[in-house]
Amino acid sequence: MEATTTEPRAVSVVILKGGVGKSTTSMNLARQLAERGTTLFADLDPNGHATNGLGFEAAYQDEVDLGDVILEGDATPHDLIRSTEHGFDLLPSSDTLEDVEKELAGAMQGSARIKSKIVDPLLGDEYEYVVFDCPAYPGMLNNNALVATGNVMIPIEPGSSAIGGYKRTMERLIEPAREYIDVDVLAVVPNKLGDRIDHRTEDRELLENLNTATYEVNPGQQLQEAVPDFARITGEEFDAIDAGEMAPPKPGIRHRSALSRSLQHSQPLQDYDPENDQIACYEELAEIVAAGGVER
Numbered sequence: 436m437e438a439t440t441t442e443p444r445a446v447s448v449v450i451l452k453g454g455v456g457k458s459t460t461s462m463n464l465a466r467q468l469a470e471r472g473t474t475l476f477a478d479l480d481p482n483g484h485a486t487n488g489l490g491f492e493a494a495y496q497d498e499v500d501l502g503d504v505i506l507e508g509d510a511t512p513h514d515l516i517r518s519t520e521h522g523f524d525l526l527p528s529s530d531t532l533e534d535v536e537k538e539l540a541g542a543m544q545g546s547a548r549i550k551s552k553i554v555d556p557l558l559g560d561e562y563e564y565v566v567f568d569c570p571a572y573p574g575m576l577n578n579n580a581l582v583a584t585g586n587v588m589i590p591i592e593p594g595s596s597a598i599g600g601y602k603r604t605m606e607r608l609i610e611p612a613r614e615y616i617d618v619d620v621l622a623v624v625p626n627k628l629g630d631r632i633d634h635r636t637e638d639r640e641l642l643e644n645l646n647t648a649t650y651e652v653n654p655g656q657q658l659q660e661a662v663p664d665f666a667r668i669t670g671e672e673f674d675a676i677d678a679g680e681m682a683p684p685k686p687g688i689r690h691r692s693a694l695s696r697s698l699q700h701s702q703p704l705q706d707y708d709p710e711n712d713q714i715a716c717y718e719e720l721a722e723i724v725a726a727g728g729v730e731r
């Protein structure tokens with residue numbers, strides 16, 4: 436196989452903590468993946484923030500829901516999927532998704548339904564990429580996303596609870612799943628960076644932690660190897676910054692009001708503010724998905 440060949444790939448954006456940036460990251464990742472190939476963005480969070488944010492309030496309240504495709508009934512994924520003006524298609528969330536999750540708990544092969552009914556038939560056929568936005572709590576929807584994709588990206592934000600959210604996600608979601616399936620952490624993605632990093636700030640603490648912590652994020656792979664280049668600052672670089680020999684870089688993904696405003700205007704960042712300096716970060720995440728991990 437040629438080195439340039441990229442395989443179709445599905446990825447779940449997960450962290451067991453609310454408000455960190457799962458929806459923002461997954462939607463903007465889908466937007467940049469759509470530049471590379473056909474992309475489906477699947478909103479698996481019952482809160483429907485991404486679906487409603489993109490302006491699909493009617494789809495969120497549609498009578499046909501995910502349960503009609505993956506539990507009983509003869510609906511197909513195409514009965515749910517909507518095309519958007521942003522290059523990707525949307526598998527919308529619905530106001531009934533919590534009930535669907537409860538029914539999945541009692542269903543035969545309840546964790547594999549989205550894989551068998553949606554991702555296996557569509558990935559590599561109609562879509563080159565599938566991106567899941569996931570709920571902030573453990574359960575059947577997150578389990579389905581893990582089984583269906585086998586790949587995750589974990590957003591993480593500065594602050595004392597951030598590494599805690601990452602650890603909880605590894606301990607309560609990814610490691611239990613790994614008893615049964617392979618789960619590849621493609622990237623751990625800092626989000627909402629804003630403070631200076633030439634001082635003892637929470638941003639600096641996060642970036643230093645990510646680059647020095649001795650956690651295995653994947654079997655045989657340390658956490659720092661899963662940090663994208665746009666957020667990677669080595670110990671030597673921090674020393675040079677502290678010695679005044681190097682100008683502090685501006686790692687991403689940074690806090691940008693355009694990112695929060697873009698959803699109020701039903702748009703991914705690329706369409707809302709095409710000049711925004713953080714778009715390059717989402718392009719790099721798309722590259723990581725295409726390549727199957729961070730390459731250095």
Ligand SMILES: Nc1ncnc2c1ncn2[C@@H]1O[C@H](COP(=O)(O)OP(=O)(O)OP(=O)(O)O)[C@@H](O)[C@H]1O
Nearest residue numbers: 453454455456457458459571627689690691694695
């Ligand atoms: N880099 C950023 N810059 C500015 N605002 C951001 C950034 N990332 C996320 N936000 C904002 O932070 C809030 C939470 O982000 P988001 O909805 O993506 O998180 P989430 O993990 O999906 O949350 P939930 O668990 O509630 O679904 C939103 O208002 C979003 O617009």
Ligand SMILES: [Mg+2]
Nearest residue numbers: 457458480484
């Ligand atoms: Mg969300």
